[in-house]
Amino acid sequence: MISATAIVASGVVLGAGTFAYRAAGPLLRSRYSMRPGMVALMSTAAIVLLAGVIVTSTFADGQEYADPARPLGVLVGGVLAWRRAPFVVVVVSAALTAALVRLVA
Numbered sequence: 001m002i003s004a005t006a007i008v009a010s011g012v013v014l015g016a017g018t019f020a021y022r023a024a025g026p027l028l029r030s031r032y033s034m035r036p037g038m039v040a041l042m043s044t045a046a047i048v049l050l051a052g053v054i055v056t057s058t059f060a061d062g063q064e065y066a067d068p069a070r071p072l073g074v075l076v077g078g079v080l081a082w083r084r085a086p087f088v089v090v091v092v093s094a095a096l097t098a099a100l101v102r103l104v105a
Contacts, residue, residue, distance in 0.1 A: 054074070059071060069097075069098040069102045070098060073095065073098030074094065077097075080093055080094075
């Protein structure tokens with residue numbers, strides 16, 4: 001059995017480590033400069049990572065494929081976001097699309 005002291009101590013250590021990690025960015029920013037090509041590569045890598053998460057979440061549900069309603073809802077939401085619709089309209093339209101497809105199927 002783990003003691004309460006060990007749990008509290010590990011929480012404090014993890015909290016301090018998280019704070020130090022997050023504070024390192026602003027504190028070390030002036031000491032390190034990245035080349036413009038590296039900045040562009042990091043921006044592209046972030047977009048690719050986000051796209052991969054979106055695709056995986058859209059088409060997979062744990063170990064199974066997602067039902068057809070989810071990709072259709074994401075498609076509707078993506079098109080509306082691309083057309084610069086208000087955020088509330090995007091979310092509600094995507095949810096309604098998924099709900100209607102599930103209702104019909």
